[in-house]
Amino acid sequence: MIETRKVDSIGEERKQKSSYPKRFYEHVAIKDEGGGAAVLLDGKKVRTPGKAAFLLPNAALAEAIAEEWRGQGARIDPQTMPLTRLANSVIDGVKGNEGAVLDDILKYAGSDLLCYRAEGPKGLVSLQTKHWDPILAWAKHDLGAPMRLSEGVMHVEQPPTSLDALRQRLAEFDPWGIAALHVMTGLSGSALLALAVALGRLTPEEAWAAAHVDEDWQIGQWGDDEEAKQRRANRHRDFTAAEWMFTLL
Numbered sequence: 001m002i003e004t005r006k007v008d009s010i011g012e013e014r015k016q017k018s019s020y021p022k023r024f025y026e027h028v029a030i031k032d033e034g035g036g037a038a039v040l041l042d043g044k045k046v047r048t049p050g051k052a053a054f055l056l057p058n059a060a061l062a063e064a065i066a067e068e069w070r071g072q073g074a075r076i077d078p079q080t081m082p083l084t085r086l087a088n089s090v091i092d093g094v095k096g097n098e099g100a101v102l103d104d105i106l107k108y109a110g111s112d113l114l115c116y117r118a119e120g121p122k123g124l125v126s127l128q129t130k131h132w133d134p135i136l137a138w139a140k141h142d143l144g145a146p147m148r149l150s151e152g153v154m155h156v157e158q159p160p161t162s163l164d165a166l167r168q169r170l171a172e173f174d175p176w177g178i179a180a181l182h183v184m185t186g187l188s189g190s191a192l193l194a195l196a197v198a199l200g201r202l203t204p205e206e207a208w209a210a211a212h213v214d215e216d217w218q219i220g221q222w223g224d225d226e227e228a229k230q231r232r233a234n235r236h237r238d239f240t241a242a243e244w245m246f247t248l249l
Contacts, residue, residue: 037062082241
């Protein structure tokens, strides 16, 4: 039965990839646009899915995105172009809607992963304490955002003053940074971990490990499967791409 599911999954993946658009260009370059940079495919400027100008804030990000386009094979696979997808979302969706995106990040903060602690077993509790408590202490002392904890899944209301403090910090970022934070928050389940990466408190790998303490504990007890590993690898790729955008900015 397991082997049948594996074959079916491979077949679905091949079918999906065969539906991707064929590569229609030979050469990829970037062009200074005065205050930004564009990506050119055979001399023509890339546009977003919403038909807006695909204008990047600097040449470093434009070159990184150009490399994603250069790396495509006979067909264009959007899943292998996380920076391109993120840039599209900034231009088409985040700019002009920064407040709504900040609200969504704060919803995660209101039920942040780090605030919901296991009652047991002892090994899992110890791992949560090791990975999560230093970030909660950092949020309290450096961000002015002490957070309330809960055992199990019972919802706990976070102090409005803490959420206000987090909003003020988030509002310091431009639309590109807000979009990257939103991606990292959604993939980790924690606005605090995303902010810790953005502000240099954690490396992306440290944050990723902290976000997966519970999952890794379960894997250690029961094992993993290939499909779950692939899904996690895809999410990790998008998470590191969001952090890479911060670095390039």
